[in-house]
Amino acid sequence: MARTTTVLLVGGSGHWAGRENHAPALLDMKRSGWPVRTAVICDPRDPEKRARDEDMTPLRELLRVDTPDWLNPDGLSRSELEAVLDRAHATHRFSLVIIACSPVHHYVYLAWAISRGVSVLCDKPLLATEGAAYNPSAAQSITGGYTELENALARARASRPCHVAMPLRRRANDVYRSIASDITEMQRAYGQGITSMQMIKNGGLFRHPEEYLFGDAHGYRSGVGALSFSSYHYIDLLSWYLELAPGEAVAMRVTNPYLRRVGEFLRTRQATTLADLIDGRGPNPIPDLPSEVVAAEADFVFHLELLGENGQKVGLVTYACHSNTYSHRSVGLQEFDQTDQQPFREKGRMSQFSLDINQGSLQHIGVFKNDVVGEDYQIRVQRRRNPVLTDVSYVDEIFHNAHAGSSVTPQDVLRAMVRLASGDAAPAQVADRIAFFEDQRLSHRLFGAFYELIAASAGGDLACSRESGPAERFVELRR
The missing domain is CATH 3.30.360.10 (Dihydrodipicolinate Reductase; domain 2)
Known part of the structure; x- marks a missing residue:
């Protein structure tokens, strides 16, 4: 059996992550016997409150069985957020970061995870920037951000396997x-x-x-x-x-x-x-x-x-x-x-x-x-x-x-990424359908x-x- 996959779930209090895709897929893997645990949910919204107030049964079950820590990024600068994530990483040793927050925040989490050699599954779009609809510099940084992440990923892969994909x-x-x-x-x-x-x-x-x-x-x-x-x-x-x-x-x-x-x-x-x-x-x-x-x-x-x-x-x-x-x-x-x-x-x-x-x-x-x-x-x-x-x-x-x-569905892609992050191979049926x-x-x-x-x-x-x-x-x- 592969080692336990420890997950940082960013945006885990949202409907896509908490009800429709990510939480159900993770729970399914646990039921099948795969050693995966959601250790931290990073979201400005309290996951316990979201699970109580809404029809979020998968999130509620995930909170019950994994008892993840709640990390609230609201009001933190980038350096402060990275420091908080580093402390959480030192405690839990994340294998996989799942990013399901607002697209304008994707870059910070992607850059942090890749620079630490942690695999990532990031929702679409890969990255956007605040004010891109009217600020030319912000719009130009979308392409520049991809190049920066591409270079960072090459550096990370020089020392260890690091998978970055999107559930498209x-x-x-x-x-x-x-x-x-x-x-x-x-x-x-x-x-x-x-x-x-x-x-x-x-x-x-x-x-x-x-x-x-x-x-x-x-x-x-x-x-x-x-x-x-x-x-x-x-x-x-x-x-x-x-x-x-x-x-x-x-x-x-x-x-x-x-x-x-x-x-x-x-x-x-x-x-x-x-x-x-x-x-x-x-x-x-x-x-x-x-x-x-x-x-x-x-x-x-x-x-x-x-x-x-x-x-x-x-x-x-x-x-x-x-x-x-x-x-x-x-x-x-x-x-x-x-x-x-x-x-x-x-x-x-x-x-x-x-x-x-x-x-x-x-x-x-x-x-x-x-x-x-x-x-x-x-x-x-x-x-x-x-x-x-x-x-x-x-x-x-x-x-x-x-x-x-x-x-093959987005939940299958997520489960395949859990396996890849654990050092295992993705199922043959899914392997060539992952958008890396x-x-x-x-x-x-x-x-x-x-x-x-x-x-x-x-x-x-x-x-x-x-x-x-x-x-x-x-x-x-x-x-």
């Missing part, structure tokens, strides 16, 4: 991997890469204006918005497919033709129509919100022009995110929202998207999803190949319960470039310095 559902999911296989096959057989790819993502997360001040890991008070929420999943999906089938493309010219910030959205009728209906009290004035909330990104479109060796255009990738689309929400502002007890899915969040992929004239793949978050998901995939390539040129397939029903740090180079570079373009357009009455910069970024596709 789509990298592990059967549906998306089947698409990856089709794309790769066309690249290898005919050298035909992706020539056009369009992703339209609709969030449906309806917020009353006051609720832009609320939220746990994905609040807007840090000066970042929808791009730091679920967008990283789709950026990574596009990056993954492009790396599998680049064709002639060697670089991308990235532009931001459309951007709507929270303040701009709140000046439209769209911001209040549903609120008027579900509150039943008629139009209400928009409250004054802090400048960092007003400046955060709500809706956006990015174009990635695919460029060949000589700068010729060989294709186009488009990512469009509309946060405020159809919503399933039917309840008004709740009193307990103000104490962050209302999980995001109760605010009407939808999981809607369409993805259209073409590999020249040889292959087309269409992917469609339209579900309420929290329900069983269905994903429809339509595949067409030119008849000269196959006897079956069209396939229409619906994957039922597509997320939870996948042969080094797999995120292109994804994170695009994520950073997107924020650089968003920040470059900030100005007017926003609380930031206006920077006149180029409205484009160039990103190398091939490593």
Whole structure:
């Protein structure tokens, strides 16, 4: 039996960690006999109180069986936090750090763990920075932070194994991997890469204006918005497919033709129509919100022009995110929202998207999803190949319960990381579905470039310095 895996769970009082993924996976490993213990929960919210006040049965059970210490990082400077973590590490000797807090705090915990040679499982996005939606320096530090962590990880691995990964559902999911296989096959057989790819993502997360001040890991008070929420999943999906089938493309010219910030959205009728209906009290004035909330990104479109060796255009990738689309929400502002007890899915969040992929004239793949978050998901995939390539040129397939029903889930990835951190091997079925740090180079570079373009357009009455910069970024596709 491998040695005990001792876990530091950062953000363990949140819904994703305490109810939906991390705590259940850790408890399952304990029930199966694997020696794992959550020694410390680091979160400004008291985990005992969260477990009592909410439907957080897995967190409550984890607290009962592991009796972890509670570390409250609120108000600590970086050096103070590192000192506290060092003392906890000296006591417990952490094998694995699981990071599930606000993305703007990921870097501090990642840097601390990597520099001490401790393996990490970090939720998406890998790192974001406060004020990145309007502060060009903050936006630029996203890419710089990745490079710093990359160098630190190389130093750590010189003396001992150190694994850093993200539980990215789509990298592990059967549906998306089947698409990856089709794309790769066309690249290898005919050298035909992706020539056009369009992703339209609709969030449906309806917020009353006051609720832009609320939220746990994905609040807007840090000066970042929808791009730091679920967008990283789709950026990574596009990056993954492009790396599998680049064709002639060697670089991308990235532009931001459309951007709507929270303040701009709140000046439209769209911001209040549903609120008027579900509150039943008629139009209400928009409250004054802090400048960092007003400046955060709500809706956006990015174009990635695919460029060949000589700068010729060989294709186009488009990512469009509309946060405020159809919503399933039917309840008004709740009193307990103000104490962050209302999980995001109760605010009407939808999981809607369409993805259209073409590999020249040889292959087309269409992917469609339209579900309420929290329900069983269905994903429809339509595949067409030119008849000269196959006897079956069209396939229409619906994957039922597509997320939870996948042969590998985020909980499987977490359990595999526990094994890796213990010095054991990951299960063969999971090993090649883990999104490791080094797999995120292109994804994170695009994520950073997107924020650089968003920040470059900030100005007017926003609380930031206006920077006149180029409205484009160039990103190398091939490593």
